Amino acid sequence: MSNLLHYHGPAVKKLLGWRINDDEEKWAEKAIESLVKKLKKKDNACGTVEDLEYALANPGAHSKCVTITKSQDGRLQIRFRKNQPHVIYCKVWRWPDLQSHTELKAIPECAFPFEANNRTQQICINPYHYQRIEHPNAFNNYPSSSPEPIPSPLSSTTSVSPPSGMMSCASSPEYMDAASSPSAFHEDAENHMRRQVYSQSPSFPTPDFWATITYYELNTRVGEAFKASFKIIELFIYNESLVVDI
Known part of the structure; x- marks a missing residue:
């Protein structure tokens, strides 16, 4: 770290002091160095190095947009790795485990947020103009409430009249004893509950990728x-x- 401070200018040195992850020191160094160069020579853009320093030093305070010009494909390459600029600098200064723009959303106050359909040539890289989305995938879209309780077969009584041809059989003592026996009732209850469980099983959404x-x-x-x-x-x-x- 001391070698980096002797080599870089004061702006890069100061910004390096706010980075989160020490495991990717060289990558963060190149990312910050590239950003400082862009901010110092940009035209008709928004924000300065000083505005970025203020945002990093005062996380809870209102801060300005700090923008850079988008590349042709919208991504920035740092040491053989490409990603959207706002993802790179949120990774440097806020969330080291960040991987994709799908994990971020801009705060309402941001005037130059990253959007897939955003046609402006500038993109805000202020890491405090974005919020982390903890579960961006479809795996978290399971039903929020439990299925409705399975009604008991004892909760209601249904009267069913047999066809006229079977009336004498249904009213015979042998039929009445078989239909009202505990074993027959238990079997009917089990079949009824099994049908209810199958019909009320929740359907889980399929993931966006395999x-x-x-x-x-x-x-x-x-x-x-x-x-x-x-x-x-x-x-x-x-x-x-x-x-x-x-």
Whole structure:
């Protein structure tokens, strides 16, 4: 860390002091250095290095948007890893385990938030203009309440009249004894409850993806995790391809 402070200018040194994760020091260093260069030479954009420093030093206070110009594909590359700019700087200064923009949402006060359909050329990277979404996937959309209680077969009495041809059989003592015996009643109750359970079983939603693919070089992951939503995925590994399907 001391070598970094001697090498970088005062703005980079100060911003490095607010980073959260020490495990990715080189990556955070490059990300902050790139950001300071963009903020110092940008034109017609919003926010300065000083505005960013204020936001980091005063997390609970109102702060300005700090923007940079979007790239052609909307992502920023730092040491062979690409991601949306606001994800990178939220990862540096707030959530080291952050992976995707689907885990974030902008606060209402942000004038330049990241949105898939946002056509502005600027994007706010102020980490305190975003909130973490803890469960962005479909796995948390299970029914919030328990199923309705299964009604007891004793809760209501239903009168069923047999067909006219069976009236004499139904009214005979042998039939009445068999129908009202404890074993017959117990069997009917079990069948009734089984039908109720099957008809009221909750249907759980299917996930948005069926596999997660990550790429590593020398035990270091490169890029963000790819969530496979298509039925067939083709992977190119050196000069060979591998097809994976459900």
